[in-house]
Amino acid sequence: MATAELPHGDSAGTFLGHPKGLFVLxxxxxxxxxxxxxxxxxLIFYLTKHWLFSDGEAGVIYGAYTALxxxxxxxxxxxADKYLGQRKAVTYGAVLLTFGHFLMGFEGNGGQDAAALSVxxxxxxxxxxxSGFLKANISVIVGQLYxxxxxxxxxxxxxxxxxxxxxxxxxxxxxxYLGETYGWAYGFGAAGVGMLLGLIxxxxxxxxxxxxxxxxxxxxxxxxxxxYAVGVAAVGACWWMVQNQSVVGYLLGGFGxxxxxxxxxxxxxxxxPHDRDRIFAAMFLIIGSxxxxxxFEQAGSSLNLYTDRHVDREIFGFExxxxxxxxxxxxxxxxxxxxxxxxxxxxxxxxxxxxxxxKFGLALIQLGAGFLVLVAGAANGVATPVLFIFLIxxxxxxxxxxxxxxxxxxxxxxxxxxMASLIMGTWFFASATxxxxxxxxxxxxxxxxxxxxxxxxxxxxxVYSQIGLIAVAVGVGVLVIxxxxxxxxxLDTLKDDELAGxxxxxxxxxxxxxxxxxxxx
Numbered sequence: 403m404a405t406a407e408l409p410h411g412d413s414a415g416t417f418l419g420h421p422k423g424l425f426v427l428x429x430x431x432x433x434x435x436x437x438x439x440x441x442x443x444x445l446i447f448y449l450t451k452h453w454l455f456s457d458g459e460a461g462v463i464y465g466a467y468t469a470l471x472x473x474x475x476x477x478x479x480x481x482a483d484k485y486l487g488q489r490k491a492v493t494y495g496a497v498l499l500t501f502g503h504f505l506m507g508f509e510g511n512g513g514q515d516a517a518a519l520s521v522x523x524x525x526x527x528x529x530x531x532x533s534g535f536l537k538a539n540i541s542v543i544v545g546q547l548y549x550x551x552x553x554x555x556x557x558x559x560x561x562x563x564x565x566x567x568x569x570x571x572x573x574x575x576x577x578x579y580l581g582e583t584y585g586w587a588y589g590f591g592a593a594g595v596g597m598l599l600g601l602i603x604x605x606x607x608x609x610x611x612x613x614x615x616x617x618x619x620x621x622x623x624x625x626x627x628x629x630y631a632v633g634v635a636a637v638g639a640c641w642w643m644v645q646n647q648s649v650v651g652y653l654l655g656g657f658g659x660x661x662x663x664x665x666x667x668x669x670x671x672x673x674x675p676h677d678r679d680r681i682f683a684a685m686f687l688i689i690g691s692x693x694x695x696x697x698f699e700q701a702g703s704s705l706n707l708y709t710d711r712h713v714d715r716e717i718f719g720f721e722x723x724x725x726x727x728x729x730x731x732x733x734x735x736x737x738x739x740x741x742x743x744x745x746x747x748x749x750x751x752x753x754x755x756x757x758x759x760x761k762f763g764l765a766l767i768q769l770g771a772g773f774l775v776l777v778a779g780a781a782n783g784v785a786t787p788v789l790f791i792f793l794i795x796x797x798x799x800x801x802x803x804x805x806x807x808x809x810x811x812x813x814x815x816x817x818x819x820x821m822a823s824l825i826m827g828t829w830f831f832a833s834a835t836x837x838x839x840x841x842x843x844x845x846x847x848x849x850x851x852x853x854x855x856x857x858x859x860x861x862x863x864x865v866y867s868q869i870g871l872i873a874v875a876v877g878v879g880v881l882v883i884x885x886x887x888x889x890x891x892x893l894d895t896l897k898d899d900e901l902a903g904x905x906x907x908x909x910x911x912x913x914x915x916x917x918x919x920x921x922x923x
Contacts, residue, residue, distance in 0.1 A: 421547045423614065424558055426607040428565035431540055433600030434496065435569030437503050438533070440577025440593040442468075443728035446706050448586055452512045453519065457707065457848025464703045465841010466647035467526055469654060470640055472834030474534020476661065477636065479542070479827030481535075481629055488539035488546075488615030488823070489608070494630060495535030496601040498637070502528025503597045506590035527641035531633055538826045539615070545814035545822065546614040551896055553750070556811045560743040563807040564736055569596070571732035578725030647841075654835050661828060665821075673818065676892040680816040683759075683890040684825055687812055688832045690762050693876060694805055695836025696843065697769055697869050698798055701731060703844035704862060705794070712859045714785040727791055734799035742803045758812045759887040763880030765805035770873030772797035773866040780863055816891060843869065 417425060445467070449460035482491040505525035510518025544562050548555050573596060581589020643649050662685065669681035709715065710724035749755035756764065772794040779790030809829060817825035847862040 420554060420558055420561065421610075421612065423547050423610045423612055424544060424561065426603065426610045427540055427544055428562055430492075430496075430600050430604035431562065432565040432569035433596050433603060434499065434536060434540075435566045436573035436577075436596035437499065437569075437593040437600070438471075438529070438573070439570035439728065439732065440573030440596065441503060441506060441529070441590060442702050443574040443578040443706075443725040444581040444586065444589050446703050447582070447710070447725060450707070452509060452586060453522070454513055458845040461703050461844030461848060462647045462841050463644070465838045465844065466650040467530065467644055468699065468702070469650055469834040469838035469841070470530045470644060471533045471537075472830045472832075472837055473650075473654070473657070474531055474636065474640070475538035475830040476534075476657075476824075476827040478535040479538040479823035479830075481632070482539045482542075482615075483618070483820075483823040485617065485621060485625065486629055487617035487621075488543050489611065490615075490617065490626070491535045491539045492543070492604060492615070493601070494633060495532045495537075495539070496597065496604060498528050498532030498633065499536065500532075500594060500597045500601055502526070502530075502532055503590065503594035507587040507594065509586045509590075523641050523645050524637075526644050527637045530640045530644070531636045534636070535633060538823060538830050541810055542814065542823050542826055543611065543615045545811075547612070555815065556746055556808065557743045559807045559811040559814075560739050560746075560803075563803075563810070564739040567732040567735035567739070569732075571729045571736055572596075574729035574732060575726055578728060579723060582723040582725050650838060654838055658831065658835060661831060665824070665828060668821070676895050677818050679890040679892055680896075681821075681825070683887050684813060684816040685828075686887050686890075687758065687762060687809055688829055690759075690766075690876075690880060691805065691809060691829070691832045692836045692839070693873065694762075694766060694769060694801070695833050696839035697773070697873055698802065699837050699840035700844060700847075700866075701795075701798070702728065703840065704847040704865075707844075707848070708786075708859075708862050709791055712780070712784070712786055712862070713791055714788055717788060722788075727795075730792060730795040731799050731802070734796055735803065738799060738803060739807075742807075757884055757888040758808050758891070759884035760881055761804040761808045763877045763882075763884055765801040766873050766877030766880060768797045768801035768804065768877075770870040770875075770877065772801070773870030773873070777863050777867045777870065780859070784859065815896070 416422065446460055446464055449455045449463055450457065455463065478491055478495065482488045486494075502525050505521060505528060508518070508521050508525075510521070512518075541559075541562075544558060545555070548558060573593060577589040577592045579589075580592055643653070665681065665685065669678045673681065706724060706728065709727050713724075715722045715724065715727075746755055775797060776786070776790050776794040779793070780786040810826075813825050813829045814822060843865065847865045848858070
């Protein structure tokens with residue numbers, strides 16, 4: 403039977419002040435992200451150089467694929483909440499992902515060969531559905547290791563986010579280099595090996611998860627295998643949709659309205675007032691993240707192509723493959739995530755930590771500034787100095803650290819336990835919408851490539867200038883209204899599900915609220 407110590411991980415011991423299960427999730431997610439970002443670093447080049455799609459076509463395909471990767475966590479989160487539990491959902495997702503990444507190694511002869519393309523679409527479909535079962539649910543297990551009011555939660559998600567980006571760094575670096583230097587199959591094959599390692603880590607260290615993420619009620623084998631069959635059917639559906647990208651746009655619009663409507667209806671009809679307001683605050687953060695991801699995700703598409711075509715990539719006499727620069731963002735996060743975690747904790751103890759909505763506003767301002775810096779750096783010549791690629795990624799990274807780990811933590815903190823995976827899935831659905839919009843923006847940057855290299859570069863810079871200014875303006879607006887959103891979070895009355903008498907910690911301390919009791923350390 404569960405004990406009061408289990409939420410803190412104390413019954414299994416801690417490491418660096420956190421439950422050991424956090425580090426199991428850290429390494430499992432690290433290898434999953436190694437495979438995903440390793441493949442992502444190569445994908446836009448694979449589409450344009452191997453399959454010979456135009457820039458516009460490749461941008462839309464890339465956007466549809468990445469959008470579907472973030473839509474499917476809604477399905478995976480729902481099935482985990484209701485039937486499978488998060489642990490089994492993550493395991494199944496890892497199996498599908500491993501198969502999909504290895505399928506990417508079958509490249510055929512390139513061009514528009516229909517048979518080889520069908521295998522390529524199928525590989526993408528397995529990766530899409532596998533991500534749906536894994537991504538939202540592994541993040542939820544992180545939250546289940548802590549009470550909702552535990553002051554360590556933001557730090558835990560930042561550590562977890564370091565694992566994501568350590569994997570992304572290594573995957574982009576190794577898979578990108580192998581793929582562009584030795585052949586596509588080598589890069590994609592390395593991604594498959596990484597995913598297999600992630601599966602082994604997650605299954606092998608199950609006991610350290612302290613029984614978290616198990617099915618909500620006993621699950622018979624027939625029902626369990628039926629749910630796995632649903633996943634296989636979803637692979638077939640995604641195989642068709644990734645080839646018909648316009649359908650993805652309609653799906654995002656229609657399903658998005660239904661999802662938001664369902665969440666808001668549930669909040670208004672079924673939740674008590676403070677939980678209802680918290681859901682409203684979460685929805686504001688979710689909607690605000692759409693713009694962030696629409697602009698941030700230029701990294702893997704239009705910015706990747708820009709780096710390949712318009713940047714002087716020679717460093718110490720060696721011309722670095724463009725895909726390798728996809729590792730820069732992740733490297734910055736590995737270096738800066740501990741700094742941000744320490745700064746938030748230090749500011750929190752002094753009552754000066756910005757609220758989650760304020761951090762979102764700061765994220766958008768930094769994101770826009772990154773594009774404007776690149777535009778400024780490209781003003782004095784056709785070949786942009788590589789320094790400005792490092793600068794745009796630096797500003798985008800600091801913005802990301804103000805939004806993504808904070809958003810993950812906020813979703814888990816603001817959602818009642820019975821809606822945890824649904825709200826996390828909605829968070830990833832916003833990422834899906836942003837990724838699809840990112841594909842449309844990327845397609846716009848390539849729309850006039852035929853008019854000449856210099857003109858093509860100017861089209862990209864014009865688009866970047868516009869979106870940079872929009873991001874800065876919206877970020878300032880979010881900062882202005884952030885105190886109102888914070889009030890909706892009702893941090894002064896937030897309580898743990900397991901320990902109803904515990905008062906709230908963390909951001910409430912920054913507001914000057916001093917609870918009478920706290921969870922035991």
